[in-house]
Amino acid sequence: MRWIVRGVVTAALAFGVVIPGSAPTASAATELIVNGAFTTSTANWWGTGNTPISVDAGQLKAAVPGGTAKPWDALVGQKVPAFPIRQGHKYILAFDARASAARTLQTTVQLNAEPFTGTLNKPFAVTTKKQRFAFGFTGGFETTQAELTFQLGGLAGGAYTFWLDNVSLLDITGTPAGNPVAQTNGFAVDPLSxxxxxxxxxxxxxxxxxxxxxxxxxxxxxxxxxxxxxxxxxxxxxxxxxxxxxxxxxxxxxxxxxxxxxxxxxxxxxxxxxxxxxxxxxxxxxxxxxxxxxxxxxxxxxxxxxxxxxxxxxxxxxxxxxxxxxxxxxxxxxxxxxxxxxxxxxxxxxxxxxxxxxxxxxxxxxxxxxxxxxxxxxxxxxxxxxxxxxxxxxxxxxxxxxxxxxxxxxxxxxxxxxxxxxxxxxxxxxxxxxxxxxxxxxxxxxxxxxxxxxxxxxxxxxxxxxxxxxxxxx
Structure with a gap:
């Protein structure tokens, strides 16, 4: 009875949440990522030996090799400093990403040592266009030693370049419920209605x-x-x-x-x-x-x-x-x-x-x-x-x-x-x-x-x- 067919829609990505631009921050939310903007350096970030990382116009740039067998055979991520994950807490992971060729990749929030148990493990599909991805999840265990990874390997198609920017991992548990009417002034006119x-x-x-x-x-x-x-x-x-x-x-x-x-x-x-x-x-x-x-x-x-x-x-x-x-x-x-x-x-x-x-x-x-x-x-x-x-x-x-x-x-x-x-x-x-x-x-x-x-x-x-x-x- 109510179906709305959009007149113009953008191309889809296969997985995850795609949000161009920067993620919002709530006053009570706790940011767990350090140096997620890569303004001047890749400090606190690491790449496996076969995946060198560098700064490229305010983004992390990773040179990903071809021929790897498993997704985790080519990694970038942050584990220093390690951050806590609390069982039952609510989190939103968000980041901008693109690549020199379309690829379906994997991101995890997991323990930073054996057995590398994950509380988030999600595929996301990048294209040559910069897109924002976001994932909501609930903490599945208690630890002070968690890490964020982007698994870039195990793909057909040879070597490629991966860019990452504006990375945020927010613990939103405890964010007070707000009044959206009080935070705005009138209703939005949809420019793409x-x-x-x-x-x-x-x-x-x-x-x-x-x-x-x-x-x-x-x-x-x-x-x-x-x-x-x-x-x-x-x-x-x-x-x-x-x-x-x-x-x-x-x-x-x-x-x-x-x-x-x-x-x-x-x-x-x-x-x-x-x-x-x-x-x-x-x-x-x-x-x-x-x-x-x-x-x-x-x-x-x-x-x-x-x-x-x-x-x-x-x-x-x-x-x-x-x-x-x-x-x-x-x-x-x-x-x-x-x-x-x-x-x-x-x-x-x-x-x-x-x-x-x-x-x-x-x-x-x-x-x-x-x-x-x-x-x-x-x-x-x-x-x-x-x-x-x-x-x-x-x-x-x-x-x-x-x-x-x-x-x-x-x-x-x-x-x-x-x-x-x-x-x-x-x-x-x-x-x-x-x-x-x-x-x-x-x-x-x-x-x-x-x-x-x-x-x-x-x-x-x-x-x-x-x-x-x-x-x-x-």
Missing amino acids: NPKEWIRLNPNDDRKTTIDNALASKPMARWFGGWVPNISDEIQQYIAPAIAAGKLPVLVAYNIPGRDACGGHSSGGAGNVAAYKEWIQTFAAAIGTRPALVIVEPDSIGDIGCIKLEEERTFRYEMLNFALQTFKEFAPNTWTYADATNKGWGYDIKLPELSTRLKLAGVANAHGLAVNVSNYFFTDESIAFATELNSHLDTPKPFIVDTSRNGKGPGNEQVDPWCNPRDRKLGSVAQQGGGAEMLLWVKVPGDSDGVCNASTEPAGRFDPNLAMMLINSR
Whole structure:
């Protein structure tokens, strides 16, 4: 029902989290790496005898030989000074890397002596373009003698050069949960939104100025799912300029397996539970300690009734619990909002049942609820619905209302009334308050819900005809 197809996406890296630029630092986080910027030297870093290292324009440069058999036959890393790893603590490893040829490499955080037990062991794929990688992980043992390594050997393709920069290993345990609204001033306008991309690709279309002024220039969320080949790079492209401008980014996580089980127009999601958990870990680590809002998995609570197998419903709750807990632990300045359906769907389910689903999904770890996402119910109706739903929860939650398309309320379509109903209208632009914690454009106005009613475009594709309908409707 909600799938967003990005107009332009960058090339994917095969593994890990990719974030161009420098990693953020939280005030309570502890930096474990010394000389991670290589401004003047490679002090505190080492390379195996066959992999000499040097400084190259403020980066560590490693000359990696060909013909090695194992990944660890060519290494660079830091083990002096050794650093502590605490069991159960939360860490984010981040670094910039590139190579003279595409390679899939390995990074570890491990004991610096036999048996070299690792608490992090992750592949990452470099290209000739400098990219930032980040990995969130939980300390698996207690030691004061840990090391960081980059395993560069054991590859076909011969010798190559590897560059490394801006290395950070943060212990974020104890970082206080922050208020992202208080840390910013207003909401971010997405410069790469689907309507912005349509305007860029259609410079001679007479509708472009109207769409830009009324729609594309307004704050709205950016959606992330499996169609984004390099999620962390896209998160960085969206978040970094927003934070630099003092604006609050709004993101939507939409990749749960069995997505859109009821509607079907946006079916898909991660391949399995493990893949989803890896994806969520990537998502949270990509945000890190920066302020953000994340709407977690629209439809995921509402369409549980359309999941036939009990085992799959159990997995759904397991994944939602993991998502909300992971954002809480690895993105402490992010407010998450759990899917709480909409007035029509919620009353059909019955509020006691809906509240039970939310509890099973771990709503206690969410900052709040998200109602009316991608739907059309009036704001006052949605506020009344969320308020009544809150009376069934153990602890009432603040909530946001999606006002992107609710200026005239629901349509009158006989088939799939939620899917591109005709003659709808833009709602209130993003703002704090308005009867809820915030009113937000969560759905991108003009993006199709699927091939239905007022649009012939697939789900998530920007439709300028839909956009003009929303703008011009009276």
